[in-house]
Amino acid sequence: MSHHLEASRNSCALHGALQLFEAIDGVVPVIHSTSGCGVQHYLGVTRLSGGNDTFGSPPVSSSNITQKHVVFGGGSRLREQLKNTVKVVQGELYAIVTGCSTEMVGDDIPAMAREGRDQEWPVIYTNTPGFGGDIHHGYHLALKALIEQLPDILKSREEIPSGLVNIWGIIPNQDPFWRGNLQELGRLLEGIGLVPNLLLGNGQNVASWQQVPGALLNLFISPWGEFPARLLEERYATPSIICEGVPVGNAASILLRRLTDRLELDPIRTEEFITREESRLNQQFARLADSYYRAGFQREFALVGESAQVIGIGEFLVNSFGMLPRTLVITDNPSESIQEALDSRLMAILPGYCTDVLFSEDQSEIHDVVRAGQPGIILGSSLEQEVAVELGVPFLALSFPLFDRIVLERAYAGYRGAAALLEDLGSAMLAGSKYINEAS
Amino acid sequence: MSPLRAKAPRSREKRLDTLGAWFGPVSVASQEFAGDEIAQRIRTFAQSSNDDLLYALRILSGIRNSVTVIHGPRGCAAAGLYHTATGSNTRWIVTDLDERDTIMGADGKLRKSILALYHRYQPSVVFIVGNPVIAINNDDIQSVVEELHQELELPIVPVYVTGFSSQNAVSGYDTVLHSLLKYLSGKSAPTKKNETFNLLSVAEHPNDRKEALNLLALFGLELNIVPDDSTIELFRSAVAAKASIPLCPDAPEYLGLILQEKYGVPLIKVSRPVGIEGTGRWLKSIAAFLGKESVAEELHTRKAAETARKLGDFSLQGIKVYISLSSSNAFSVLDLVEELGGEVTGLTITHLDRLHVRHLDELTTRNPSLQIHVSDGQAFEEVSILRKLSPDLYLGDSTHLGQVARLGIPVVSLESLALVGYSGVVRLVRRIKTALANGSYELALAKAASPYHEAWFRRSHNWHIKQEVK
Structure with missing residues (x-):
């Protein structure tokens, strides 16, 4: 039995599925639930992720079931809503997502999706009641629906480019820098001669998803990418590489070398790219030195975020920026085996230094441990x-x-992301420099 | 029988014939409400809209020193995070019900949560908020409430919102106010009145409340403000007050009604204090109750002149304005826009019911063909109407301003703009001037693709709204 949560930052499965579907051009989520589910998503998720309002409104289609449907079933209401959504809302793919109420009532969603497909509407579905799990679970369910159902509905005509790599595990809005991070990762892959399949964000559409089976490799950037990678390995025998944290700064070089090695790419080209990128970043480090020492940037920090962010940003600050990891809090509630692995990795993030590592999504627990660390x-x-x-x-x-904050294209991933992070971190330090004496 | 005996009040549909979907000229609406029988409408295509749970959370976000436990799955508490972001100091807790809990019940989990929170935060009240899962399962919240109330000697207030039993989110205000009175205000009317007056403020902007207080200072009243930014003590004294003054005739209607019917606190009938004349009318209605007409008259004359001076030669002459707001707000802003010389070309209101009949009748006399659109969150309908009307200015507080602005229409968001009182007029005018002075952002937005198929804009605006078959 789970514990209650204060100010939970991991909303429900329905909201997780909406995160994914809203991040793909041409996909129209059709919510089959009570009217407030979509508004909860808009207020509690979309509005709190710094400028990620896809439609200029809450989700554009929702069956808004009432008492009558709770008593007698809501199947016919969904049939009507789906029919009219296809007429009214432009889309290449309609994705039915469900809420707690319609799942408890027991509406037959696969049958409704089948009826839609019989009309030759491109419809997929996924059962996403909020009681089934959190936003990460919803991300998984939506991915699964796309991977399993899309090939049966839409036949791909486009040729799949060689050297295609699918990128998984960056969840829209749960990582507020998701757009920028994906774009920077794409730039890195292109730098060593690969073709990135970002799948989410600007210009990514249903056609991008149709290319998924033809990829050379699945790259996953957080523990949440393991599930789709496994699914694809089973279905298409695509191999995968895991990078547990968003690669920030020189961690990107490690990733690029691994990819080069694994895919037998041209090592000279890779090293040239890495050298160019690293030397640019090193110059930026050097330009920052005066501020760094003068304003006392080197100090203990507390970092709170999803596992991929904490690993990526935490390791960068420790390994390249001289900072001291006091408290690391991971909020995305990964599975126990992953927690164990992350725990030993993060406890020793700076060998010999005492770092507190906490896995929690409860605000009072998080604030207690951060406060106690006096970062x-x-x-x-x-x-x-x-x-x-x-x-x-x-x-x-x-x-x-x-x-x-507003985040539109900003990235903290890669070499450029590292520079952006230093800009933001340095600005925060300078803005707060009146506190230096107490803090240092 | 006490009106507070039931777990929750009757929905607005049942009590006031509230409609959540309607489109047509105001004269037809007026005719329909003149009759006895009002047919409910349903949508065959719908978009997300507020529900009673969300409106309940709005009120609870303003009760000081409280903890709100949303006894449901995680997503039902998402809006709590939003209230935190916008300044609520309430602690938001979700019991995080999982699949097993939906089958086996979860009163143990609820009990444990409340105990833990009680020890951690020592709140003066704990709210337990329902949702679809609890409502469908008919979970036993009541026994937890009673046991822990005795054990902890702490008011524990269950709020039985469901997410589906009313089509109008405004019913959620009634449900939460019902519970607040039932559990905090005592079983019967107090024998002794106190010297205070209630200011009924439901989900209002803090500056609106401040402005109302400034205005009421004129009468030298001692005020209890409920429920916004209030404490449980204020709910106890509210039932012994001399009278209730609503800041809006709609949102706190149920609160005012029960305070009057059950506790004998007279409800002063007022319209919303928005606009120069609107504010004057509000003050004069209160003054009439207090027998202080001349004081109000004098203040209004002075403030009206002062406001006119501040507005200078500003006029909305020749500007076509569309208004999309919660109902009473919309009718009062309509008067204000006309006061400023503008022409209102259409109106979207969240709900329409017997509380609004006076407005419908007045508008029918003045402008019978004015189109009234009843909808909460139905961006598609609004976009369709706006494309036909192409107004010069949109005043609204909906969650789809982004879609409206993509039509190239200058938008003023009233979501966090304090409109009450004479100062509200000046504030609104400043924002309108700003919006009309430079429309370059809307022109840029107009390049974004529409989510909708072009062909469907050629249909009537309400092709998908049907009369409900009973």
Whole structure:
């Protein structure tokens, strides 16, 4: 039995599926649930991720079931809603997602999707009641629906480019920098001669998803990418590579070398690319040195976010920026085996240094452990600002929920992302430099 | 029988014939509400819209020193995070019901949560909020409420919202206010009145409340503000107050009604204090109750002149304005726009019912062909109407301003703009001037693709709204 949660930052499965579907051009989610589910998603997720409002409104189709449907079943209401959605809302693919109420009532969703397909409408479905799991679970369910159902509905005409790599595990909005991060990862892959399949974000559409089976490799960037990679390995025998954290700074070089090795790419080309990128980043490091020492950037930090963010950003700050990892909090609730692996990796992030590692999504637990660590700067979601204010230390909002920043294309991944992170972190330090004396 | 005996009040549809879907000229609406029988409408194509749970959370977000437990799956608490982002100090907890809980029940989990929160935060009240899962399972919240109330000597207030039993989110205000009175205000009318007056403020902007207080200072009243930014003590004293003054005739209607019917606190009938004349009318209605007409008259004359001076030569002459707001707000902003010389070309309101008959009748006399659109969250319908009307300005607080602006129409968001009182007029005018001065952002937005098929805009605006078959 799970514990209650204060200010949970991992909303429900329905919202997770919406995150994914809304991030693909041409996919129209059709919610079969009570009317408020889509508004909850808009208020509690979309509005809190810094400028990610796809439609200029909450989700554009919802069956809004009422008492009558709870008593007598809502199948006919869904049939009507689906029929009219196809007429009204432009889309290449309609994805039925369900809420708790219609699942408890027992509406036959596969049958409704089948009826739609009999009309030659491109319809997929996934059962996503909120009681089934959190936003990460919903991400999995939506991926599964796309991977399993799409090939039967739409036949791909386009030729699949050689050297195609699918990228998995970056969840829209749960990583507020998802668009930028995917684009930077794509740029890195292109740099060594691969063709990235970003799947989500600007310009990514149903056709991108139709190319999934033809990829050379699946690259997954967080523990949440393992599931689709496994699914694809079973179906299409596509091999995969895992990179547990968003690769920030020189971690990108490690990833590029692994890819080069694994896919037998031209090592000279890869090394040339890495050299160019690293030397640019090193120059940026050097230009920052005066501010770094003068304003006392080197200090203990607390970092709160999803596992891929904490690993990627945490390791970068420790391995390249001289900072001291006081408290690391992972909020995305990964499975126990992953927690064990992450725990030993993060406890020793700076060998010999005492780092507190906590897995929690409960605000009171998180704030207690961050407060107890007395860090010199806090990096986390906007919820952690109150602790920073309380401790009088600088603060940088970078994880979900993000309600005091706008993020459109900014990335913290890769070499360019590392520079952006240094800009934001440095700016926060300077803005809070009146606290230096207490903090250092 | 006490009106508070039931777990929840009757829905607005049942009590006030509230409609959530309707489109047509105001004269037809007026005629329909003149009759006895009002047919409910349903949509065969719908978009997400608020429900009673979301409106309940709005009210609970403003009760000080409280903890709100949403006894349901995670997603039902998402809006809590939004309230935190916008400044609520309430602690938002979700019991995170899983599949097993939906089969076996989860009152143990609820009990454990409340105990833990009680020890951690020592709140003065705990709210337990229902949702579709709890409602469909008919989970036993009541026994947890009673046991823990005795054990902890703490008010524990269950709020039986369901997400589906009313088509109108405004019913959620009634449900939560019903529970607040039932559990916090005592079983019967107090024998002794106190010297206070209630200011009924439901989900209002803090600056609106501040402005109302400034205005009421004129009468030297001691005020209890409920439920916004209030404490449980204020609910106890509210039932002994001399009278209730609503800040809006709609959202706190049920609260005012029960305070009057069950506890004998007279409800002063007022319209919303928005616009120069609207604010004057509000003050004069209160003054009439207090027998202080001349004081209100004098203030209004002075403030009206002062406001006119501040507005200078500003006029909305020749500007076609579309308004999309919660119902009473919309009718009062309509008056304000006309006061400023503008022409209102259409109106979207969240719901329409017997509380609005006076407005319908007045508008029918003035402008019988004015189109009234009843909808909450139905962006598609609004976009369709707006394309036909092509207004010069849109005033609204919906969650789909982004879609409206993509039509190239200048938008003023009233979601966080305080409109009450004379100062509200000045504030709104400043925002309107700003919006009309530079439309370059809307022109840029107009390049974004529409989510909808072009062909469907050639249909009537309400082809998908049908009369409900009983």
